[in-house]
Amino acid sequence: MEKLKLAVLGAGFWSQFQIGAWSEIPDVEIVALYNRTRSKAEALARKFQIGHVYDDAAAMFNSEKIDFVDIITDVDTHYKFVEMAVDAGIKEIICQKPMASDWETAKKMVEKCRDAGASLYIHENFRWQAPLRRVKEILDSGIIGNPFKARVSFLSGFPVFDNQPFLRELPHFILTDMGSHVLDICRFLFGEATKLWCQCKTVNREIRGEDVAVVMMEMANGMPLYAEMSYASIVEHDMFSTVNLLVEGEKGSLALGPGRSFAVSVTTAEGTRTEKIEIPYYDWADPDYIVNHESGIHINRNILDAIMGKGRAENSGEDNLETVRLIWASYESARRGKLIDLKEFD
Template sequence: MTALRGICVGAGYFSRFHLDAWRRMNDVDIVAICDTNQAAAKAMASEYDVSNAYATLEEALSSEQVEFVDIITPPASHFGLVEMVARHGLPVICQKPLAPDLKTAEQLVQVAAEAGIRLMVHENFRFQPWHRAVKSLLDSGVIGNKLHTISCRTRLGDGWGPDAYLGRQPYFRDMKRFLIQETGVHFIDTFRYLAGEIDEVFCSTRRLNDAIQGEDSVHLLVSFSNGATGIWDASRYNESLSSDPRYTFGSFQIEGNEGTIWISEDGEIKIARLGEAPTRHEYDPSKTGFAGDCVLITQQHFIDCLRAGRPFETNGSDYLANLRIVESAYDSAAANRPVRVKHPTPDREFIDLSIPINNALPGASVTDCKTVLQDGWNATTVSLYSHCGTHMDAPKHFIASGQTIDQMALASFVGPAKVIDLTPVSPSELLTVERITSSTSLPIEVGDRLLLRTDWYKHLGNSIYRNELPRISPELAQWFVDKQVALIGVEPPSVADVNNIDELTEVHRILLEGDVVIVEGLANLDQLTQEQVEFIALPLRIENGDGCPVRAIAVQTTSQSHAR
C-alpha cells in the first residue's frame, strides 16, 4: 500500500504524540514539520525522522507534494491555517478546540465546506479504548435498553502552583475560557458518543488558582434527548489518587435500567447487572502513547476514512454540536440557571425520484374529461398500467397467493435509505454481490432500504431502457433476502430481464417471497449527494392490486443553527 504523505503544523508539546503515532503507521509518511519557531521544528523533525522543517505552512505546501495536513497549534491559529489548506484543496485533521469561539468555528467549517475539502477534528477522547469498549457494551444491551446516568469525576492536579502549565502548555494560563473549552469539550463529545444528543445544560465554574485567567473547576450537569442525565465534576487544581490521572482523565460510572458499568482511572472496566456481583470486562487497553494510544487510533481513523471515502466520526459539522454545548455551559454559568442548547434546524431538500406520468409514458393515458370552459372545472381521466413508470411490485405480481398492494406494511415504504452508486454500468450488466459490496463502504444491515444508482433513467424513451437494462442476479437477490433487506429501489423498469421470462420470474420470486419490497423505474438518483437519505414511496390503496405507480422522493438534510 502506498503511504499517504502529510505535513504536521506545530512543534509544541502535544505534537510529540501526533508525530509518534504517525511514525508507527505503515501507511503514512510525514515529510515536513512547520513552526514559526524553526529551531523547535528542526529539533522535532530530527527526533521523529522527518525530512524537512519549515517556518511557515505556505512554504511547506509550495515545496512538498502531500495528501493531507495535520494542524497541532493553539486554537487562535486554526482558522488561517485551515483557510490556507483549503486553497490547496487538501484534507485536514485539526486539533481541538477548533477555534476560540463558536462563530469562528462555524466560519472555519464553512470555509472547508465551500472549498470541498474534508475536515476532521482531532477529538481523541472518544477513541480511547475504554470508551470504545463501553460503547460496544451499551449497544449490546448489557445494562439494559434505557440509559439513566453517565457521571465522570476528573482530578488532574496539574494546575495548583504559581507555575501551573508553564512546563507543558503555557498558553493555558492566558485562556479566559479554560477548563470547559479546553478539557470539557472532550467529555462533552464523549458523552454524546456514548449517550446521544444533549438538550440542556446547568453549569457552575470557579477559578481556584489566581495565576491563571480562566476557570479550573467545573460542575456540569447535562440532559440528554433520550432522558438520561450526565454529570462532569472536574478540577485541574486538586489531585487524584491515581499514579497517572492523565491516562483516563477520570473515573466513569454509567447506569442503565438493568445495571452499571464502571471505568476506573487505570482503565479497568467492571459490569454489574442489578442484583449481581460486579465482573471485570476483559480487554487490553494500550499503555503506549497518549491515554490508551488514542492519538494513534484517532489518526488511523482519519487515514482509513480518507482511503475508503467514509465520513469521519468527528467531522467539522458534527463537532460544532460540541461547541454549541460549550457555549451553553458558559451561558449557564454566567446566568446561574439551566440553558437550552442551540441545536441546528434541519434544512430539508426534496428530490423527486419519479418519472413523470404523461401520454409519452408506456402504459399511461391522460385525457381531458372536464374543462373550465365547458363544465366549470378541469378534470382528467387517467389510465395506468399497474407497473408503468416509477412503481412498486406487490408479491401478488408473481405469486398467486401473495400479498396485494393494499395488504403490504406501510413501514417499509418510508424511512432511511442507503444510496449505492454503481455507475457506470454496462448494457445488460448482471449485478452481483461483489458489485454491490465493492461499490459502498456502508454495511448492509437488517431492515435496510437500498437505492441502486445506475443513471439508467437517462435512457428513458430509447429501446435500450427496456431491452438492455442492468439487472439483479439471482444470487444477489438471495443475498438481499439473507441480509433481510426491507426494500430495493432500481432505476430500470424491472429488476430482471423483461425479455427472459425465466430470469424475470426467478428474481422477482426470490425477492418477493423474501419480503423485499421492489420499487422500479426510479429517476434522478444522480441528484443525491449523501450516502443516506430519507426515502418515501407510497402506492395507492388498490384492493387486490398486484402493483401500483408511486410518487418516490428522497429527503436530504443540512443544518442551520437556531435557538430552541
C-alpha cells in the same frame, strides 16, 4: 501501495505525540513539518526522520506535494492555517481540538471547508481511548439495559501547566481544554443533549481562566447526565489523563475507574465483573499520558480510512461542532446563571 503524504503544522508539546501516533501507521509518510520557530521543527524532524522543515507555512504549501495536513498549532491560529490549507487546494484537513477559541470562529471554519468541498476532521481523541471504546461496546451490548442516569468525571491535580504553560493564559480554560474531551465523550456514549446548566470556578489564582466546571445536561432521551471537570482536585484517585464514569441502567450499572486503573466494572443482579484494559507501551509516548497518547493511533487510523475512502470519520468538523456548541452553551449558562435550551443556542 504509495504512502499518503502528510504535512504537519506545529512542533509544540502535542505534536511529538501526534507524530508518534502517525509513525505507527504504515500508510502515511510525513513529508514536511512547519513551525514558526524553525529550531523546534528541526529537532522534531530529526527525531522522526521528517525530510523537510519550514518556518513559513505558505512556502510549505507552495513547495510540497501534500495529500493531507494535520494542524497542531496554538488554538488561536487554527482558523488561519485551515484557511491557508483550503486556499492551497488541500481537500483533507485535520485540526487539533479545540477547533477554535470561540463559537463563531468554529462555525466559520466548518463553513469554509464545506464551501470549498474540503473534508475537515477534528483531532478529538479521548473518545478513542481503549477503556472508553470498551465502555461503549458494553453499553451497546444491552447488558445493563437502558441507561437512565450517568456521571462523567475528570478530577485531577496533575501539574498540567508545567508541560503546557500557555494553558495558564487562556481566558477560557477548563471547558475548552478538557470540556472538549468530557462533553464529546458524553455525546459519544449517550447522544445529543437538549438542555444544559453550568457552573464554573477558578480555584487556582495563578491562572487566567476557570479550572473547575460542572455541567448538568438533559439528553434527547430524557436522561440526566452530570459532567464534571477540574484541575484543582486533590483526590485519592487522580484521573489524569482519562475520565471516570458511572452509568446506571434498568438492568445494572457500568463503571470506569477508579482513577487511572482503566478498570471497567459491570454490576448486575448476578454481581460485579471487572476487567482491566491493558494499554500498550510506546517509546514516543509519555507514561503519564499513556492512555491518551495511545488513543491517537486509533483516531488517526479512523481519519485515514475516511481519507482513503474506506469508511466514515467519527470526528468530522460537522460532528465536532456539536461538542463545541456544548462548550460555548456551558460558558453562556455559567455567565447568565441560566438553563440553556440548546435548540436556541446557535
